[in-house]
Amino acid sequence: MMDPVTDTDFLSRFIGTNLKITTIHGSFQGELFHIDSSRAIILVKVKDLSTGNTLPGAKLFFGNVILKVEIVEETSGHDSQEQGEIKDESGNTPSQDNDQALEPKEVDVPAAQTKKKSDVKIKFSGDEEDINYVLIDQFQPMFGPAIRHLQNQKVLSLAAVALMVSPHGKLCWLQVATKSCVYIFDILLLGPRVFKNGLQMVLEDKGILKVVHDCRWLGNFLSQQYGVVLTNIFDTQVADVYLFWMETGGFLPSRTSTVKESLTRYLNPSPSQVSFLMYKEALEKDNPNIWSDRPLPAAVLKLLSLEVMHLLALRLAMLDAMLADYTLLVDGYLNAHRQGTPDLFLSSESASSELPEVLQQFSKLQQRRREKALKEHEVNSLGFLMRGDK
Template identity: 40%
Template sequence: MVVDDVQFLNILKGKRIKLTLKTSSYLGVVQRINPNKTLILADVVSGSNGCKFPGSKMFFGHEILNVEFTNEANCDSGNVNDHKLEDQLNVEKFQPYRKTITMDEDEDEEEYIDFVVIDEFHEKFGPAVMHIKKQPVIGVGADGVEVFKHGRLCWLQIATKNKVYLFDILLLGSRAFKNGLSMILENKHILKVIHDCRAIAGCLIAQFGVKLTNVFDTQVADVMCFYSETGGFLPNRVSTLQEVVSLHLKVPSSQLLSLQMKSQLTKEEEEVWYKRPCPVTLLKVMALSVIHLQPLRLVLLDTLLTDYMALVDSYLNSSHYQPDELEHVSMESVLELPRELRQLPEMHQERQEWATNHYPVTEQGLLARFNPKTKSPSQTSPAGEEDSQTQTDSFGPATVKSPSSAQQDTPFYQLPTSPPKVAGVSPVDVHASPDPAISGSSHSHQCQTLGNQCLLLAPFLQV
């Protein structure tokens, strides 16, 4: 039968059908029929080779030559089991630091992180929302066209410990928020870990009236860590997600190139987020953009508490609490400010001196964090050489280091390489991230390839 009437197609909603086009045929479940005579199918399988398509696929009415009901048994043909392997990220490869970090949840450790495309309400949406609502902490990300300028939100990513849900907002529309996402994002008891929440928060409130609450922003936490490590200096700019992940989680830069290219897409290239079905390569990029957020939060919290834990340790080692000294302890002496705490201003001053020697200072009094000063051979100590090598390795493709690799023989708050030490306090080492502008010459071609084919990132995302 020839299809030329949208009202007739409405009869097919929820039915498994076979579409015949001019050049090919497809099998799938009718998900939506739009007024502009476009048809959206879920669980789409190619009629020629049995290949299954991820997510939903859109068809234009003028391209459809014939529609027919199909035998349910014949619709599940194809490499469905093989496709399932593409819906996972290998924990050992993409989260090597998980072996040294104790996550907040009680779930058993698993080998893979599943990512699931949520583009319909019937089967997937409800269970996904119910699972997310039970989590105390989630990672959140978003992608779309000009999201920072309150443009069009196309995807919302939510990550739990071993699963990533990719909500197709372009297909689900505002109903996705009315049916559960708003409840999650506005819930004060669910902590949302986000890198730079400004764009997501602005987009959600402008487009859907959703007010984001209870957020741990990893970009803000990274600035606070730098502020403490340098004795009160602020960096001249904030860090990108790939820079923060590489610095604090020691993930090789070779695994983060896809995130860098995604963040640098031009307006025209961003239209790749409109493509349906979304290529598996981009689905993996979206999953990668949120799987690091929960572990990153834990490491940043430890770094922010470094000075505090060191000072508590000095309390534990105080001579006031030696057995032979207890008789001299009085209420007045206990309430006196200990000498370790009195030395905090001196510690900050020494950190400032170290920071000004390590980084250029801008006219605004900020530190050029991503352009550290180079030292001559005579000025470089063995420790400095080791620190320089550590910085190189942390961004090199051949080395993978866990956050606690240097802490096995020392307390977690005492790192081996640091600015000057005072009163037993060991400030955290400040590494410099590579400047994204270095690769600017090749960026335009790379992003164009991503936008047109979505294949350039495949070498970095193979599981």
């Protein structure tokens, strides 16, 4: 028997229709915005019928908590409304016994003001206007080709945004960039199937390097909520701490760096080229629940694309900085041989295996760096150097 509550094809016919949804937690009325393949329903213009309060933004209901779905028809000429249960083509009402493949719990999308695309105005520099991003909020037709493209890469960059970065938060968008394209996955709408249908294989593939800035919270989200274990990570926040340790002769910084600070420090962009991160901060401050807004304005999608795209260039710049000392030593090694006397080439095997003087200079270089760092930075009570914004 067809179950309209969980039959996504059937319910999709009612997009834009006013529905009443009765759940194990209460009754809600609103306009059907989306029904996804994981049997989750999103309503907008939602009213809590138990309190009479209007809930701004969108509300997400998972199939296993829905008891009944009814159409709410407005009666012309007055404010009264008629309600009717949604039935399948055979006249059957929704079954409440089918819980297979349902989500284990309800996750409500916190209140968020729905903004039109014209409400968000963001200006980017000319080069960034041409950024190539692909929005994936359904499994056909782009999801399969996107996964195949990602599986053929050696290096990817990852970024994400969520409602509340905490154990009770909800991952909303996941951005994955290659050299040629940025894919923006709508995790809120696609649900766990986005990982089970291929994205998990990419994220766990040991042959694909993933560039992330601060992998801790994203790793926890993926592991705890979706059973995905990130592997083979280049963390640009960790790399920044390592480079600070190199540059100061062995001191650690008092704090980590933000994405904006890291991009500014290693890529030396113009202020306009990193202004998108300031826009992102302003948007989150103005509307803490913006990542649950659907549809998300194109300008904001572009903003998310820019953040993950720049991580690829940041990694390369950091690798160059990490190899700077090594390159310096090799150059000194080579120059010492070029300038050496004939006796140098006649030395015994045991003598040639001794640490050359040019390599011994590295310890002096580190000492000079420590002395310079102590002059330029204050030391806190833990012995870490206080770093300022750059």
